[in-house]
Amino acid sequence: MKNGNIKNIKKTLLSDNWYSLHKYTFDYQREDGSWETQEREAYDRGNGAVILLYNKEKGTVVLTRQFRIPTYLNGNENGMMVEACAGILEKGNAEETIRMEVEEETGYQVKEVVKIFESYMSPGSVTEILHFFIGAYDATMKVGEGGGVASETENIEVLELPFLKAVDMLQSGEIKDAKTIMLLQWAKLNSLFA
Secondary structure: OOOOOEEEEEEEEEEOOOOEEEEEEEEEEOOOOOEEEEEEEEEEOOOEEEEEEEEOOOOEEEEEEEEOHHHHHOOOOOOEEEEOEEEEOEOOEHHHHHHHHHHHHHOEOOOOOEEEEEEEOOOOOEOOEEEEEEEEOOHHHEOOOOOOOHHHOOOOEEEEEEHHHHHHHHHHOOOOOHHHHHHHHHHHHOOOOO
């Protein structure tokens, strides 16, 4: 359902280098019925998918570690981030995308994935909706080294960690990535390893 409190939307392209950054000017109707003009910038990088790979028998999860320049610029001394496997949607299909990303980034070819929820990750400035999945893995599913696609300069390190160690890494601040925190907390709240 469209919001009737918004009209006269004007869109101006500010950057189209990596993804698209637009400035939007629009009229917004306040609670008292008056209208005000607002300006906002929105970054459109497409929608994405993320997955927590887990092995109940071993009590482990597979995460990744890679360099992230925005975190480095904002005080993360080495710029390295521990994260769940994720990627931008290809052809709009979240399930296909996450299966492909898992193989590229971790080297596992997962058989089944289960969507658990979706979320806007930074609704004040980014249009992205992220689709959250879980997927069981075992050694028989390892078909490659992972590490990402060379042409995308990902340089991903694959980490297999005990689930409880990953949860401890939330407490210690070693894991600061929101999507990964959300998945680990979901796993704990839903007794994934019970």
